Amino acid sequence: MLPAASAFEIRELSVSYSGVPALSDISLDIPERGVSAIIGPSGSGKSTLLRTLNRMNDLVEGVRIEGRVAFRGRDLYGPDVDPTQIRRQIGMVFQKPNVFPRSIYDNVAYGPRLHHQPGNLDEIVREALVRSGLWEEVKHDLKQHAMTLSGGQQQRLVIARCIAVAPAAILMDEPTSSLDPLATVRVEELISELAADYTIVLVTHNLRQASRIADWTAFLAAERSASGVLHGRLAEVGPTSQLFTAPVDQRTKRFIAESMD
Amino acid sequence: MDEQVVRTGIALVLLLAAALGAMTLGGLSYRGEMLVAALRALVQLILVALVIAWIFTHPQWAFVYLAVMLGAAAYTANRRIGGDSHDRLGVLLAILMGASATVVIVALTGALSFSAQTLLPFSAQMIGGAMTTASLAGLRLRDDVKDQFPIFEGYVALGATYRQAGREFAHRAAEKSLFPTLDQTKSAGLVTLPGAFVGMLLGGAAPVLAVQIQLLVLIGLLLVQSITALLTTRLISPIDANFSVAQISGPS
Numbered sequence: 001m002l003p004a005a006s007a008f009e010i011r012e013l014s015v016s017y018s019g020v021p022a023l024s025d026i027s028l029d030i031p032e033r034g035v036s037a038i039i040g041p042s043g044s045g046k047s048t049l050l051r052t053l054n055r056m057n058d059l060v061e062g063v064r065i066e067g068r069v070a071f072r073g074r075d076l077y078g079p080d081v082d083p084t085q086i087r088r089q090i091g092m093v094f095q096k097p098n099v100f101p102r103s104i105y106d107n108v109a110y111g112p113r114l115h116h117q118p119g120n121l122d123e124i125v126r127e128a129l130v131r132s133g134l135w136e137e138v139k140h141d142l143k144q145h146a147m148t149l150s151g152g153q154q155q156r157l158v159i160a161r162c163i164a165v166a167p168a169a170i171l172m173d174e175p176t177s178s179l180d181p182l183a184t185v186r187v188e189e190l191i192s193e194l195a196a197d198y199t200i201v202l203v204t205h206n207l208r209q210a211s212r213i214a215d216w217t218a219f220l221a222a223e224r225s226a227s228g229v230l231h232g233r234l235a236e237v238g239p240t241s242q243l244f245t246a247p248v249d250q251r252t253k254r255f256i257a258e259s260m261d
Numbered sequence: 262m263d264e265q266v267v268r269t270g271i272a273l274v275l276l277l278a279a280a281l282g283a284m285t286l287g288g289l290s291y292r293g294e295m296l297v298a299a300l301r302a303l304v305q306l307i308l309v310a311l312v313i314a315w316i317f318t319h320p321q322w323a324f325v326y327l328a329v330m331l332g333a334a335a336y337t338a339n340r341r342i343g344g345d346s347h348d349r350l351g352v353l354l355a356i357l358m359g360a361s362a363t364v365v366i367v368a369l370t371g372a373l374s375f376s377a378q379t380l381l382p383f384s385a386q387m388i389g390g391a392m393t394t395a396s397l398a399g400l401r402l403r404d405d406v407k408d409q410f411p412i413f414e415g416y417v418a419l420g421a422t423y424r425q426a427g428r429e430f431a432h433r434a435a436e437k438s439l440f441p442t443l444d445q446t447k448s449a450g451l452v453t454l455p456g457a458f459v460g461m462l463l464g465g466a467a468p469v470l471a472v473q474i475q476l477l478v479l480i481g482l483l484l485v486q487s488i489t490a491l492l493t494t495r496l497i498s499p500i501d502a503n504f505s506v507a508q509i510s511g512p513s
Binding site: 054085092158 | 411412414415416417418419420421422425429500501
């Protein structure tokens with residue numbers, strides 16, 4: 001079963017770092033809206049795959065990307081593509097909350113200021129904080145330094161910062177891996193709410209999280225190449241419920257059985 | 262041969278021999294390096310003295326000398342930073358702007374007479390100071406970005422160019438690169454006697470004149486380094502050239 005409308009189209013994608021393969025021959029569609037999870041063991045290139053979707057891999061020394069990655073029909077690696085425009089359109093939330101050493105307000109306002117976004121800046125900041133569920137907790141002191149927030153609040157601030165530039169998609173690289181269980185629940189709830197309006201691609205090592213909040217799930221298997229290096233290959237993709245209850249691929253079956261124990 | 266030259270030569274040989282002797286007695290290594298360093302200094306300084314003496318009699322060549330020095334300073338600073346050819350152009354501009362702003366003020370006010378004898382050594386010293394600042398500021402910028410890469414990445418992920426993402430880092434790197442000069446300026450005369458001052462006293466100048474020249478050098482360096490630090494951190498790329506070149510190719 002294929003998703004109705006694809007946000008991302010990935011075709012024959014291979015990625016290597018300084019000649020060492022990280023991903024081989026991935027072809028995958030990621031649907032518009034909703035949460036799509038990428039799961040797999042370490043070394044399967046989950047983060048690498050995520051970072052090819054908004055060209056954050058450009059920052060990695062010696063990266064080589066072959067194949068095609070398109071967002072809404074547009075080749076992200078085409079010759080006339082400006083990576084900064086791609087990253088504005090496709091936001092990213094990282095494993096550890098990387099708030100800027102500024103006030104809460106200035107964290108959220110950074111993107112709109114950078115892009116000279118039209119509209120009232122106070123209003124943009126407020127709305128982003130409301131959407132990320134942080135407004136009630138911080139509205140009395142937006143000038144407060146962002147580093148004074150708790151880990152969970154910081155991660156929701158990073159999500160607010162991302163929403164403030166009105167992206168079409170948000171990539172999340174294990175966004176709750178550094179959070180406590182309560183903060184994790186709040187961020188998961190937030191992701192589910194945002195999924196109504198945004199295409200969210202979530203890399204997670206937490207299979208229960210994928211089963212809780214993802215509509216679609218892709219499983220990357222780690223293969224060992226002739227030279228002994230682990231690299232990722234797509235084993236299976238489908239609706240999350242199907243992938244978890246009736247996986248077709250043996251590697252998926254084994255991984256789910258081992259991880260859910 | 263000039264008697265003074267002979268006496269200087271004898272003193273140099275004795276000084277070096279004593280240094281080598283002290284190292285041998287104490288069992289320190291690097292005696293070979295010390296000898297080579299001393300010989301290099303000897304040859305280089307004699308050559309420079311000959312070139313400068315020639316320029317003093319052919320002042321129209323002073324600009325060529327300064328241009329060569331400027332190029333060498335930009336090349337050296339950029340190599341220390343690990344920059345590419347674009348960065349080198351930025352470093353060159355930063356050194357040029359810093360040094361020339363200072364020299365222009367000193368020359369226009371008449372604080373130094375408009376002659377090769379005064380402006381050449383002064384300019385050379387300013388270029389040298391600018392080179393040190395450019396290296397320090399550039400290295401500091403790249404180290405800071407590497408140390409706090411997740412924050413840099415956060416800016417980039419919001420659609421900032423590498424330069425925009427590096428702006429805050431640039432600001433702090435420029436500030437920090439000024440610390441050594443500020444310390445040197447604050448301690449001048451107390452902890453150490455600065456080079457120009459000592460040189461002029463040894464050359465027989467009156468202390469009052471020596472102090473004037475030393476102040477021009479010290480305060481001049483403050484201007485050189487402010488401008489050079491600001492421009493270097495804004496003109497070079499905040500990350501290594503190697504970083505940013507993703508090699509992209511179409512479907513095979």
